[in-house]
Amino acid sequence: MSDQPLVGLTIDGKHVSVPEGTLIIRAAERLGIEVPRFCDHPYLEPVGACRTCLVEVEGQRKLTTSCTTPVAEGMVVRTQHTSEDAAKGQRGQLEFLLINHPLDCPVCDRGGECPLQDQTLAFGPGESRYIDPKRVYQKPIELLPLVLLDRERCVLCARCTRFCDQVSGERFIELFERGAAEQVSIAPGEDFGSPFSGNTVQICPVGALTSSTYRFVARPFDVSSEDTVCPHCASGCTLRVDVRRGEVVRHLARDNPDVNETWLCDKGRYAFRFPDRDRLDTPMLRVPGLEPVSYGEVFAAIRERSEGGRVAFLGGGRLTDEDNFAMSKLARTVFDTNDIDHRMVSSPEGLAAERNAAAGMPVTYADVERAATIVVAGLDTREELPILHLRIRKAVRKHGARVIDVAPRRTPLADVAEHVPCAPGAEAAALGDLGLAEGDGETVVIAGPRLAESRGGIEAATGLASRVSGRFTLVPRRANDRGALRAGVHPALLPGGHPVGEAIEGWTAPGEPGRDTRAILEAAANREIDVLFLAGVDPLTDFPDADLARRALANARFRVVIDISRAALAGYADAVLPAAAFLEKDGHFTDWEGRGQRMRPVRQPPGLARPEWQIFQELSEAMGKDMGLTTLDALHEEMGSLLSSQDGKEGGGSPEEVLSQRAGGERGSDEGEPPTLTLFTYPLLVDEGRLSVDAGELKEALEEPAFVELNPADAERLGIADGGTVRVKTERGETELPARVTDGIAEGAVFVPWNQPGLRANTLLAGSLTTAVTLEPVGAPAMAGEETS
């Protein structure tokens, strides 16, 4: 794995060879020798604070902390197994840690899964000799509505503060005071406003930090757990879901060095109640109200409605690879249509990048971690792919990677990145002007979903990558968008990135590309769609033109909704099919890298709900065109032959189809004419999305109300004050929002978040994530003579 030279040493008489620079504690792990530790953490820098990992190193006068000392050739190490001095040293430190620790294990959330309990039992003294009063504190301190601190339990290992310092880069908590009064705390009036706060709870080796969502909720022995993949974004975090009496009580990060290491964002950790709320558990048909029926009755209705008619499919990011594959095949071979899409916005320019992404893993987390230069364009990593955000920061911390963030708005990468501000739509020109050269080490270019919409953006990004022999990837945001792409939930691509028109064995499909999401909705609005399948998608909130979505849903002749929640489209559905939630599924999610990861069912779906792929297979049987995907094995066999990488990790070449017009951020610059403003939007991490239902603590902690952000120059010209109310008006709609005036946004750019309390931004949009906008202050007269320069 590493090309570092190996170093040989013996630990407790056993020989081991490890890469140079390995810490003794890690070398011991390789031999299966466990040394007690609290401050040590494989993803944090060594600190040597708790002193419990003492070992004897031959030739050293004193015991050595194995968590801070790198191995050396010929080193002879004795742990507690072969050195009484080491064993006594460790016992002594464990006894120290307990003198001020309350033995309140029976009421502590950590009880039963507590490293302090476990390691005291394994390595510590049986009884304490300490008889004097213990240190006490008022408890708990609320660091954030999500995270509580019971200081008397803290062993001051500084894992939490080092996480904030080293990993998330958000130093909200810090050690205060000194000596036995040392304590983790927070500045008065501040809160732990980090979307990664929950990680501190997971890595706390005692019960000092607890989650408000789990406090006094369950014990380790009355939950059942299973491993799955987080449904919230395309980061691909592997999760452990804890279920108590059938109800989800906790998400924990699983160790996964290639992907999320051991981290989760707070949305992934705390927005876990949605599978337990308002679940659909039976098929339903509108007669005229929605009434429970059998699957067979729904299938018969679909068959009748689709006979000779036009069918279209819209899929969400929630479906597994298997579900997507079955839907892709269903559309093509059963309903003979390429009118299928999973993307909310798209442009022909993205096709080559999408083909490349569908076929392999153009950029991985490891590539990002290794890269000398990381260019991010059209992506707010912390809000949209939080774990990628952490990995980029790691590349900076570990080896000083250069990060260039091309975006209209300064993002939370700003402290480690060079921000290249550009007007929305002008990303291509900004990328072209970067002036990177080959030979500055490996470069990765990461384009967010918005770049596909920006004229020439993809071409500029791929061009930049090929100019410096770097790698390019176009990343999605939703959990399994990449899986949908790979499966061919796309009007122009079949599974594995094969273009429509290529022959696939066992598949029949029209030779011409179908409609994309926007065209499907327009067709539906024009009453040209007879049956519209909506699988895990709600165009009313997901599509950037709420008006078009409303008309499309009103005018589609027969609407089949496949979803987990009763709340979904209840007003529109003609037929409803109940789906299994992610944690009830056996299958795969494919993350932004293109890495498929297995998810295992934690529990059975409620009632008659079942995974989409089963529903689609049974529908195909009912339609008289059996897809033959009756088991997961059958699915996997067919998927395996179609989805195997075509060209592996090919870096981005030139797109084959690009629009010839180069856009340019040419904005009205005529003298005397006020410059035009361009509104753009993207979702913030914690928002009103459907998967955040009932995540009250998360929203209380981190959700911001809607706002409009603009540059001071524009604000001054328009007479808008920071904090004042602004009327935001576009072709589609208007709203009033509080203003945030900041030089962190490019002149001419106006940002509103996608879906915060107070605004659904798609009510302002016309099919694109950007639009022309006018702003005016509310409650204050516009300044006179503003046109003079």
Place this chain on the structure above:
Amino acid sequence: MADAPRVTTGRWGIDGADTIEGYLEHDGYEGLKKAVSMPPDEIIDEVKASGLRGRGGAGFPTGAKWGFIPKDTGKPVYVCCNADEGEPGTFKDRELMERDPHQLIEGIAITSYAVGCTQAFIYMRGEFLEPARRIERALAEAYDRSYLGKNVAGSKVSIDIVMHRGAGSYECGEETALLESLEGKRGQPRLRPPFPAVEGLYGSPTVINNVETLATVPHIVRNGAGWFTGMGTEKSPGTKIFCVSGAVERPGNYEAPLGTPARVIIDELAGGVPGGKQVKAWVPGGSSTPFLTPELLDTPMDFESIQAAGSLLGTGAIVVLGEDDCIVEAVLRWLQFYAHESCGKCTPCREGTWWLVKVLHRMENGGGRMEDLPIMDDVGDNILFKSFCAFGDGAVSPILSGLRHFRDEFERHVEANGCPYKDRPVLAAATPRTGGAEGTIPAGEVIP
């Protein structure tokens, strides 16, 4: 001892020696003028040849420390003067800075020139208000006369000195904690390696020297290594300021050649135990050095001899306990100091000192148990050499050496269910500022 050579205390007692005029009248800045005419490496060689050892407690050879500074790294080199004097019993740096601030500034300037540093720092103990005022004034005077700033002493050399006052933490005298604090961070020690000579302040090569060490440098440059090695012992050359406190007639700072027997310093210079009483116990180098017994009073005060006797020379701060003083109370007070000053970073120091204070408090005030004695031995052993920095090792010196030499006194505390010395006068109360050498601090500027 009246004719003992005076080096760093040579100007004490001269009126106005703390001003630039007074300083210049008495050979001030002659060392610096000479230094800037020499190649820097020659200064380092001279200091190496002088055998000067650090006066802050560890006794590390100063010239060797300077020699570790790597050349041409592309990074700046920093010199930090450790003026965070906080060891109980130690008060020499304070008086050095109050009485002769320019001597220190000259020492820092020479050191900076020798190691290629243009920006030096004085890390001043937070509680040192008067030394800070004097140094601040002296810095302004030195800039005014171009002994600092650009073209130092008429040369092409530039040297700036910034004084930074700490926030009140003993641990910031530990050199890596000092650097953290100087960088504006929490005053806790750093993991080593890297050592400060390679990656110190702001990640750059850094020399950290004690006030007394730096104050000695101008004299070595001016008078030569041979002059310096003519004083003291072979391995501990030169003179040293001994801070004498506790049960003595005349507590204060006394400069004497290294190797002078402790008895001479205590009896002849400091006047012995009041009332002609006997010494019960003494420490040679501040509260973090182990107790010694009266039989060892003839031990020469140099690094090697004191170590051979079972303690450490430390800062040369001799604390004397007379026959009426209570060992347990002395140990308790010192442990309270260490528990209060522990930075909290590592378990043994943070929790262990807390535990020892609890037990000693019971010993002294009732509730001590015989089994507490071996427990304290073992708690001390679980701290010793297991803490993150040397603080923990120093913190257990009083209790471990106290139990070793005076176990019977602890046992009597258990038997009496409290302190048997309660009705006697105990440790000397707050010591009046006298100064061991002639001269007084001008009235009105004394900070009580």
